[in-house]
Amino acid sequence: MFGGGFEQLNRAILEGALEETEDLVKRMLEEGVNPLEVMNKGCIPAMEKAGELFEAEEFFLPELIMASEAMKRAVKLLEPELAKRGTEKKIIGRVVIGTVEGDVHDIGKSIVASMLSAAGFEVYDLGVDVPGETFVARVKEVEADILGLSALLTTTMQRQREVIELLTEKGMRDKVKLIVGGAPVTRAWAEKIGADGYAEDAVNAVKVAREMIASK
Ligand code: B1M
Numbered sequence: 001m002f003g004g005g006f007e008q009l010n011r012a013i014l015e016g017a018l019e020e021t022e023d024l025v026k027r028m029l030e031e032g033v034n035p036l037e038v039m040n041k042g043c044i045p046a047m048e049k050a051g052e053l054f055e056a057e058e059f060f061l062p063e064l065i066m067a068s069e070a071m072k073r074a075v076k077l078l079e080p081e082l083a084k085r086g087t088e089k090k091i092i093g094r095v096v097i098g099t100v101e102g103d104v105h106d107i108g109k110s111i112v113a114s115m116l117s118a119a120g121f122e123v124y125d126l127g128v129d130v131p132g133e134t135f136v137a138r139v140k141e142v143e144a145d146i147l148g149l150s151a152l153l154t155t156t157m158q159r160q161r162e163v164i165e166l167l168t169e170k171g172m173r174d175k176v177k178l179i180v181g182g183a184p185v186t187r188a189w190a191e192k193i194g195a196d197g198y199a200e201d202a203v204n205a206v207k208v209a210r211e212m213i214a215s216k
Contacts, residue, residue, distance in 0.1 A: 005033075006042040009074070013046035014053075016066025018073055025077045035081035036203075039111065043074045047107065051183075071107055075114075083118045091122045093213040096138045097148035098126035099182075100159035105152035108182065108202075112148065115202040116209060121146075132163045139167075139176050145216065146209055149195075151182040160185070161193040177212040181205060 005028060012020040028038050050067040053059035059067075095116050099109045106128045113125040124142055126134060139147050147167075151157045160180045167173045179197040180190050190198035197212060199205035 006038075009038070009042035010046040010049070013043060013070040013074060014049055014067055016063065016070050018070050021070040022073050022077060025074045029077070029081055035078045035085070039075070039078055039082070043071055043078075047071055068107060075107065075110060079114045082114055085118060090120060092120040093145040093209065094122045094124070094142055095146045095148055095209065096124045096126065096135065096142060096144040097150070098130035098135060099128040099150045099152070100156050100163065101129055101131045102159060103151055103153055103156035104128045105150070105182070108152070109148075109150035112150065112181065112199075112202045112205045115206050116148075119206045119210070121209060132159065132166045135163050136166050136170055136172065140172065144176055146177045146179060146212055148179045148181070148205070148209075151180070151185060154184045157182070157184055157189065160189075160195070164194055177216075179205060179208055179212075 005024065009021065009024045009028070012024055025038060025042070028042065029035065046067065050059060050064055054064050095113075097109060097113050097116070099106055109128070110125065113123050117123045124138060124144070126138060135147060135149070138144070147163075149160045149163055151160055164173070164178060167176065167178075177196040179199055180193070180195045181199045181201075185198065187198045197208040199208045
């Protein structure tokens with residue numbers, strides 16, 4: 001069912017069909033499909049399409065919310081399977097992650113958090129709409145190696161810069177490596193605001209985080 005199955009799952013998510021989404025994901029996992037492939041081919045394209053339809057005003061907020069809800073159900077089923085595939089048992093580093101203040105988009109950030117966790121990082125996911133002060137306090141409290149800031153809106157990208165400024169103000173900038181990400185975020189933006197790393201997706205976020213730990 002794989003090729004067609006991914007399309008079917010994309011459609012179910014897009015339609016916000018919660019039960020169908022869950023059934024399809026469960027079936028794929030039972031059939032031994034790689035959970036990362038289910039995520040990348042069966043789920044993420046549906047959210048990309050939802051964004052396009054929203055932009056074209058063919059989708060409005062209620063549809064977007066339903067599609068997100070279906071996506072979250074899929075992610076919930078996939079998370080433990082992704083974690084099981086994590087080969088490293090030893091904790092390789094501590095990561096504090098969250099979506100910046102004013103921004104409630106949590107799907108991408110949560111995928112990044114689960115993948116980091118599966119890769120052997122101890123992850124402190126602070127959720128969404130997280131004030132800069134909260135990030136800084138948590139980094140200090142858990143002595144994080146890495147701070148990950150997600151932003152999905154062009155307006156909230158600016159908060160990433162502010163968190164970096166706050167870390168500098170508190171004399172903590174050299175204590176933690178910073179990764180930024182989210183749909184509008186680019187490598188150029190990451191460099192401009194002085195972040196240490198940028199990742200376009202969850203797989204790359206793990207790669208960048210590993211490199212950061214290795215170079216410490
Ligand atoms: Co919103 N939204 N949304 N939304 N939403 C976008 C971002 C938008 C591009 C849609 C559009 O117009 N095409 C647009 C932003 C435009 C802009 O800023 N220029 C937009 C808008 C405008 C809004 C509202 C303002 C709408 C309104 O109210 N009128 C509002 C804002 C609310 C707020 O935050 N204050 C809003 C609300 C919502 C919902 C609540 C309905 C819902 C979110 C539900 C939820 O998360 N619980 C929602 C959704 C679902 C989307 C889209 C359609 C999909 C986002 C998503 O989940 N993608 C989105 C369109 C789009 O992005 N194509 C859109 C799937 C996810 C797997 O990808 O999040 O990109 P992504 O994460 C990826 C990478 O970016 C990366 O890895 C992830 C996995 O591969 N990544 C990182 C993410 N974080 C990372 C961190 C890292 C590293 C990599 O290191 C730390």
